[in-house]
Amino acid sequence: MISGTFGVIGRNFGAFALMALLLGGLPNLLVSFGQLWIAGGVKTFSPQVFAGSAVGLIVMMVAAFVLQAAIVHATVADLNGRRVVVGESLKAGLSNWLPLLGLAILMGLGLMLGFLLLIVPGIILAVMWSVAVPAKVVEKIGVTDAFQxxxxxxxxxxxxxxxxxxxxxxxxxxxxxxxxxxxMPFILSKGLPTPDSVGLTTVNVATMIASALIATITTLVSTAGGATLYSELRGTREGVGPEAMASVFD
Structure with missing residues (x-):
């Protein structure tokens, strides 16, 4: 699994990194910067502040679901010996983001309840549902069917x-x-000589960039790993190869 996941990423690093940066790191960075600017430049609550924050978070969530489906599509393409085309993977992502949103909401509620019940049930559910996303994208099934x-x-x-x-x-x-x-060297520095109303210091910039980079790597590895795991499970349980997942290209 580990070698397979990093093999897929290594063979398509340019395409994967581009999608992860555009749909993972960049939205995360922009939302963080927007929240920092609002916190530093606005002293009182206003509907505009609330609306701006809500829109930013929604955009980040949608981008994250598009990225998940796109990475799954690209991983399946690689495992089938196809060339990864960023445009095709993004198209698959755009067509799947809404169902994945519903899947994520149900999964989040289930895991939250499971972790509240002494943690162990939450871990069991996380493992049990670990390939629900690739199953949904590849097999084009419903949300509840993806869990099953x-x-x-x-x-x-x-x-x-x-x-x-x-x-x-x-x-x-x-x-x-x-x-x-x-x-850390930037975080420990005194900060950039910028207006306090914006709050843009070296500490904040370094922290935001580091957080965006961590989010990008996390999403990339976890999603490619989930798709690879899905392929391995289908191979060991059903005796089929990656070509059985070709329906994702229809």
Whole structure:
């Protein structure tokens, strides 16, 4: 799984990085900058401030769901021996973002309830639903069917998938630590001589860039890994190769 995930990313690093930056890192950076500007330049609440923040968050969420579907499409294309075309993957992303939003809402509610019940049920649900997104995108099924499909595919493999989750979290901590360590000289500096009303200091800029970079890497690896895991599960459980996922290109 690990070698397969990074193999897909390595073979298509330019396309994946471009999509992740455009739909992950850049919206995250712009929303963070907008919130900082609002916090520094506006002293009182106003409907315009609320509307601007809400629009920014909605744009970031939509971009994130488009990115998820696009990365899944691109990963499946690579596993099928096809050339990854950014335009085609983005088109697939745009056609799937709304169903993925519904899937994310239901998944979020389920996981929140599970983690409230002494954490363990939340972990079980996270593992059980780990390939719901690629199942939805590839097989073009409904949201509830995607949950059931993920449950069926992960049955009997959940301890191994949990192990992958642990490795992913540890690796993410290491990456976050390295990025924050690289940004630390700027965070510890005195800041840029810019107006206080904007609040744009070296500390804020370095923190926003580091956060956007972490978000980009996290989304890229987790989504490509989910699509690769989906392919591996279909291969081991159903005896089919990546070509069985070709319906995503229809």
């Amino acid at each position: 499909r993920s449950r069926d595919l992960t049955r009997g493999r959940r301890w191994a998938i949990f192990g992958l989750f642990v490795i992913y979290v540890i690796a993410l901590w290491i990456v976050e630590a390295l990025i924050m360590a690289a940004a």
